Amino acid sequence: MSPVDEVLAGIPAHRRELFAARVERWLPDLLAGLTPLYADPTAVADRLLLAAARAYAARDDELHDLDLRRSLAPDWFQRPDVIGYAAYAERFAGSDLAAVTERTAYLQHLGVKYLHLMPLLTPGPPPNDGGYAVADYGSIRPDLGTMADLAALTRDLRGRGMSLCLDLVLNHVAREHTWAREARAGDPVKRAYFRVYPDRTEPDAWEATLPEVFPDLAPGNFTWDDDLAGWVWTTFNSYQWDVDWANPDVFCEYADVVLDLANHGVEILRLDAIAFTWKRPGTNCQNQPEVHALTQALRTVARIACPALLFKAEAIVGPKDLVAYLGTGEHWGKVSDLAYHNGLMVQVWSMLASRDAVLASHALQQLAVPPSTTAWITYVRCHDDIGWAIDDGEAAAVGISGFEHRRFLSDWYSGDFWQSWARGLVFGENEATGDRRISGTAASLAGLGAWDPQAVARVLLAHAVVFGFGGIPVLWSGDELGALNDPHWADEPGHAGDNRWAHRPRLTWGATTAPGPPLPVPDSPAIVEGIAALTRARTTLPQLHASVAARVLDPRDPAVLLVAREHPLGTVLGAYNVAPEPRHVPLDVLRQLGLDPAAVVDHLTGAPPRVAEDAVQLAPYQACWLR
Incomplete structure (x- = not known):
């Protein structure tokens, strides 16, 4: 046997x-x-x-x-009724996983079917990269509960038709992880889990082609460790040791981690830092072909033991590299099931600042169509800062400078540009390159904090774009309430040096005697109502199934983004006016898509659009889903 x-x-x-x-x-x-x-x-x-x-x-x-x-329903996550929500457990619910379980009725009320809770697994001591320096993959942060609490939460979510997504950091572990501790204690087997060098000869050879992820905060890619008596590979921070996936023992260890989390009811794993996992001499050690091979193999192990589990690639990479994380060529549809559409998020904010959809249309047209069995994760905001991933070549193709446009966006969203309504914060400024990333909630970036009268319309337009693009649209906790930047973000221990905590607000839960679940207190009831309307509209539109590719059209009005979703039941045209004044969509655009201008309705309102001068007329910041 x-x-x-x-x-x-x-x-x-x-x-x-x-x-x-x-x-x-x-x-x-x-x-x-x-x-x-x-x-x-x-x-x-x-x-x-x-x-x-x-x-x-x-x-x-x-x-x-x-x-x-x-x-039996492998497209379950692709369906238009799947709406996502992402949050820090303690900031969403006020305390631990048990408190999250008590708040899941609110998420069900929102229409959420996918819940991503930010790092829950036990990290090393601070600094720990916000929990992404994991010290134990088999336990929950003590302040958040236990693995039994995790299983109880996933059981409750399943009963409500919801799935839990957790982070799985694949590229590195904390210096305090058992593998690293045993390596430091002299165990040669565990030492081989890492890339350790006795002197600078090999590290210097690697460094010749390696970029620095955090050149100011953590320069270089190797750290001397006295206990190891060697230089250990540390791409991100000195306390995060890169594991060596070329060692099959490492692969087998992570397979056990994946299977254990799946057996606790986790249904989606966000593969953090996946792009960095394979090291190849003479390259930047990102996006190497072996990354897709190892992800395919790891996913296949899950398909055998626990096929309900999905993989989501945290691959914030260039457009040309992104689709490979969903599978191309021999790996078509065999790598991750989900991937972040970071480019869409960047282009949404770019359009709102520039009042122009030309660059966004061109950039989004360059992205290859993903496998029909996969889905994008689309979003307006996430837990991280916004890095202005504007490609120089794509910018040049529409007659602008990529460098100057990135500088403009940083100026605009930090509120430094003349007449800017945005109230963001500069994060991680690099004086050598001019790179400035931006923190801030969706409402603050859209001008609600500046009391701009069109701020609510901008927030709802941004969400209409990501809800109408296909895939799984994910709400960042607080954005559905119109939450502003937390003015006290620096007061909590360990947060003063990281202004991203400004857009990670703690929700305030109101007491209620009305039927239904307790609800958090909104900053903007209009945003709450608008996003609820988007959710209702989306769930009844089969054209938004993720297997249907989004086709971005050339804009006829430079301020109107046009996205067609062509389906056997008929085409839907998403039209998004990113300008603060009225714009239009010529009726011949509808006719070319097989839409009858005399019969077309706006799915968001259920009413015919306003037609004049042989065009659909759009109000400032209006979104239409024309069918």
Whole structure:
């Protein structure tokens, strides 16, 4: 009897038969992913199948049922009724995971089906990169609860038709992680989990082609450690040690982590820093081909043991590199199921500041169509700052300077530009390159903090763009309430040096005697109502299924972004006026898409649009979904 058969011997026959069928289906993809990585891929595959069998045998009946339902409806996450929400647990609910469980009725009220809670796993001591320096993948931050609390939360979410997304940091661990501690204590096996060099010869050779992620805060990519008596690879910070994925032991360790989190009911894993995981001499060690092979292999292990689990790539990379994280070529549709559409977020804010959709239209047209089995994560804001990822070539193609436009956006959103309504904060200024990133809530960046009368319209327009683009639109906690920058962001211990905490507000929950769940106190009821209307409209529009590609049209009016979603049930045209004055869409645009100007309605209002002078007339900052 094989080791896998021994592990599965105690489970029902139909479960053993299903596991064998999954292995037959997925083993070729597993070996295809492992072959570019390791000298003996079959031996590694055998180890991974044994790990998968152990996790499968231990999996809860309720989760086996979820696997079955997800397998029968593999597009469950692509459907237009899937709306996302992202938050820090303690800032959303006021304390721990148990408190989050008490607030899930509010999320259900919002229409949320995807909940991303920011880092929950136990980090090293401060500084710990906001929790992304993980010291223990098998436990929850003590102030947030236990793994049992995590399982209780996921069980509650499943009962409400919601899925939990957690961060899984793949590129590095905290210096305090067990692997690193044992390496520092002299264990040669664990030392081989990291890239350690006795002198600067090899690090200097690597550094010749490596960029610095944080040149001011953490210069260089290697850190001397006295306990190791060597230089250890540390891409991000001295306390975050890069693991060596070329070592199959590392792969197998992470497979166990993935399977354990899935068995606690986690349904989506955000693969943090995925672009950095493979190191190749003479390159920048980002976006290497092996990254996609190892992700395919890791995903395949999950497909065998727990197919309800999805992978989401945290790949904030250039447009030409992005689609590969959803699968291209031999990896088509076999890598991650989800990926962030960072470019859409950047272009939304670029359009609002410049009052022009020409650059955004051109830039979005350059992005390749992703596999039809995957989905973008679209968003107006997230937990991070905004880096102005404006490509110089794309800017030049529409007659502007990429450098000057990035500088303009930083000036505008920091409030330094003449007549700017934005109230953002400069984050991470680099005097050598002129790069300035921006922090701030959506409402503050859109002018609500400056009492600009058009601020609410800008917030709702931005959300209409991401809700209408397809994929999973994700609300950042507080943005659905119109929350402004937290004026006390620097008062909490450890936050004074990081103004991103300004757009990570703590929600204030109001007491209510009305039917329904307790609701947080809004800063702008108009924004609350507007986003609720967007959610209702989106859920009834099959053209927004993520398998339908968004086609960005050339703008006819330079201030109107046009996005067509062509579907067997008919085309929907998203028209977004990014200007503070009226604009238009010529009726011939509708006719070319097969839309009858005499019969077309705006799905957002249910009424016909205003037509005059042979064009659909758009009010300032108006969005229309024409069908």
